[in-house]
Amino acid sequence: MSDVSKSCSFVVVGVHVLAVNEKGQVLLKQIGDRWEVPGALLGLGEELEDAARRCFFEETGLVMGSMRLVGVFSGPKYRFQFDDELAYLVTAVYATSEIYGEFFKANRIQYFSLSQVSTVVEKVHLNFIETFRKQSLPGVYQ
Secondary structure, three states: OOHHHHHOOEEEEEEEEEEEOOOOOEEEEEEOOEEEOOEEEOOOOOOHHHHHHHHHHHHHOEEEOOOEEEEEEOOHHHEEEEOOEEEEEEEEEEEEOOEEEOOOOOOOEEEEOHHHHHHHEOHHHHHHHHHHHHHHOHHHHO
């Protein structure tokens, strides 16, 4: 048994949505003083794609059309503090460029260029974006 599994109390499943506009900018949501890819934990009995659509709407006010799976992320860097216990996160990340509606006014939501993202986003979320970039621009990352 690894040190990660010994020190973590439970596993949670989450989803995140990389929304990319026609300029190639990524939509991020501000939480406190940090920026993140919109996402949430999966509800009991909820399917991943349904959770992605739900959380994207709840966090942004926007509706998305088609989406594709970027990847499923897990491992030691996805360990986090949840209340008084350490948890281990497995998260599915989806991408969409079909975005409809208006932002919720109460939330701090903003598009960032791919060159700006690395300076504002949390490291774990940067991994989602870098994986997306490698898939979308394969010649650049060979």
